[in-house]
Amino acid sequence: MIKVRNLWKKYGSVNVLEGLDLDVHQGEILVILGRSGAGKSVLLRHIIGIEKPDSGVIEINGIDITQCKKNIIYQTVKNMGMLFQGAALFDSMNIEENTAFYLNQHEDPVTGKAFPQAIIKQKVTEALAMVGLEGTEKKMPSDLSGGMRKRAGLARLVVYRPSILLYDEPTTGLDPVTAQQINELIVQTQKELRGTTIVVTHDVHSALFMADRLALHRDGKIAYVADIDTFMKIKDPTIDFLKNNLKYTLRKDTK
Numbered sequence: 001m002i003k004v005r006n007l008w009k010k011y012g013s014v015n016v017l018e019g020l021d022l023d024v025h026q027g028e029i030l031v032i033l034g035r036s037g038a039g040k041s042v043l044l045r046h047i048i049g050i051e052k053p054d055s056g057v058i059e060i061n062g063i064d065i066t067q068c069k070k071n072i073i074y075q076t077v078k079n080m081g082m083l084f085q086g087a088a089l090f091d092s093m094n095i096e097e098n099t100a101f102y103l104n105q106h107e108d109p110v111t112g113k114a115f116p117q118a119i120i121k122q123k124v125t126e127a128l129a130m131v132g133l134e135g136t137e138k139k140m141p142s143d144l145s146g147g148m149r150k151r152a153g154l155a156r157l158v159v160y161r162p163s164i165l166l167y168d169e170p171t172t173g174l175d176p177v178t179a180q181q182i183n184e185l186i187v188q189t190q191k192e193l194r195g196t197t198i199v200v201t202h203d204v205h206s207a208l209f210m211a212d213r214l215a216l217h218r219d220g221k222i223a224y225v226a227d228i229d230t231f232m233k234i235k236d237p238t239i240d241f242l243k244n245n246l247k248y249t250l251r252k253d254t255k
């Protein structure tokens with residue numbers, strides 16, 4: 001369960017988050033829509049604890065990560081994972097090393113010790129197979145296409161089985177078939193890990209496919225958050241625009 005209350009953040013003189021409130025329920029996929037520059041990536045970076053707000057509360061399973069000490073933040077956020085916008089693989093590491101990165105950084109929650117290398121290797125193989133990248137272990141990120149890099153980013157995320165997963169624009173720049181594969185992987189991962197997922201996307205098709213609830217990020221706040229049917233019935237120019245856009249692409253698809 002994630003609870004955000006009255007979150008404020010300004011860069012220089014620009015207010016990006018202006019008293020934002022949001023609840024994300026255990027076990028759901030919440031999809032956040034919003035215009036470019038609305039502050040969606042900034043919000044995710046706050047939720048995962050890599051940025052501090054000017055004020056406000058971010059509770060992860062009852063712990064306010066804006067107030068507690070570094071080691072408590074670490075304990076809290078180590079069960080979280082984020083797929084950064086643009087995948088953000090480490091360029092100097094091959095795909096196997098990229099995928100193993102968090103397992104090398106985290107201890108095994110069951111034994112409390114570092115994971116043995118043989119286990120890491122096995123988990124990496126499984127994660128790469130899950131995203132359809134078997135056999136790419138020794139390739140460098142620059143050897144892969146954009147879609148493959150996104151999938152490698154996904155493998156790096158799911159390999160340590162975080163219970164809270166944040167995805168920032170997981171399908172941007174991908175062809176529709178690859179995008180749909182990523183959407184399916186996100187839903188499958190959510191089911192498998194029984195986690196809590198937030199996805200930020202511009203793609204209304206992806207949003208409708210994945211979401212349990214939809215949210216609209218606007219003017220530094222979450223303007224609306226609701227289940228899909230309720231959300232689509234809200235009378236608002238932005239939501240009308242999203243609906244029209246959807247009709248247009250559906251018409252194009254059937255031609």
Ligand SMILES: Nc1ncnc2c1ncn2[C@@H]1O[C@H](COP(=O)(O)OP(=O)(O)OP(=O)(O)O)[C@@H](O)[C@H]1O
Nearest residue numbers: 011014016034035036037038039040041042043085
């Ligand atoms: N570290 C930073 N320093 C200064 N300004 C920042 C910083 N990070 C974000 N911003 C500003 O905050 C605003 C929101 O940025 P953000 O990246 O969250 O937008 P976004 O909603 O994710 O957009 P997009 O859909 O294009 O990814 C932008 O005006 C951006 O320039």
Ligand SMILES: [Mg+2]
Nearest residue numbers: 040041085168
């Ligand atoms: Mg962004």
